[in-house]
Amino acid sequence: MKKKKKINKKKFIKRIIQLVLIIAIIILVIKILTPKNEEKIKTSKLIVNNVDITKTLESDMYIDAENDVYLSTNDIKNIFDKDLYYEESSNKIISTCRAKVGAIDLNSNILEINSASIVLSKGLLTYESKQYIPLSELTSLYNIEISVKDNVAIINSLYNELTTAKLAKNVSLKEGTSIFSNTVEKIKKDDTIIFIENAEKSGWIKVLTYNGNFGYIKENAITEKNQIRLNMEDDNSNSNPIDLENSIEINKKDLTTAKLENFDKRRTLASDLVNKMISKETFTVKMNLKDVNVENEKLERFIIELLPRIKEIGGTLVVTNNSILGQDFLTYNKIQIN
DSSP, rough: OHHHHHHHHHHHHHHHHHHHHHHHHHHHHHHHHSOTTOOOOOOOOEEEEEEEGGGSSSSSEEOOTOOOOOEEHHHHHHHOOOOOOOEEETEEEEEEEEEEEEEEETTTTEEEEEEEEESSSOOOOTEEEEOOOOOOGHHHHEEEEEEETEEEEEEEETTTTTEEEEEESSSSEEESSSSOOOOOEEEEETTEEEEEOOSSSTTTTEEETTTEEEEEEEEEGBOOEEEEEEEOOTTTSSOOOOTTTTOEEEOGGSTTTTTTSSHHHHHHHHHHHHHHHHHHOEEEEEEEEOOOOOHHHHHHHHHHHHHHHHTTTOOEEEESSSSSSSSSHHHTTEEEEO
């Protein structure tokens, strides 16, 4: 009887081991079969131009093992470019920023900026049917710098003022301008912080740590402030005078839906206009819309992508005889009407 019990016990243990092995194999197979681009998105903190915008994100930001930052296409639209656009016919994501036009070719993973091309080391991620763009690959397009520590990303525009300082001693970062305020973070001597502004209370300053925490410290706790850069002028302001008599006029034959149907055609037309401007040494492009028959959407896309190329050389677009473009579009893009 005892022998029978021992045999049954051995069989039971054997079956448990077999079951564990089967479960382990199933888990391994599932892990292997799961698409690599279906990465798990982590909850992180995002600070842009000294403002914590984490709660305004439509989707969680993702930071990969190499500290590269990914944002959903909708969040990039909301933060950097409301006109960001996916063109299905060319399979490209197109975005503009000041004097730059960028297009990510999703087939070749190449970023085209104005007349230059950059091979991206990382492509888009897909998570829960949403596309995530590697923002760290687009710093040259949006003129930004990104600092990542742990799960915190701090993004600053290179057009904005930036002042940093080092701590002269160990200090407590406070919620308010009092030594009795709650402590947000302990900061060590020689740590670098970002200076935000002087506090209303004399002797205190508001700062941002690279752990993503805002708070107040005594001004005498820092060494001399280091101004990395000043605010730059808005490049929408144009110092070159408008000269309609010596302008480059866009051929009406080019302002058709067929000629403006995809990014490559629009880019070719924009490049030709810029080359003519340089050759003629003029800073004015005239677009006469009289008797022009073109889809409003295609014309707007062309203008959105043309403006940065013209601004790159200090030029201006002037629209005449307009009966197609809406006033909101003209006002937002600061287009001259004649």
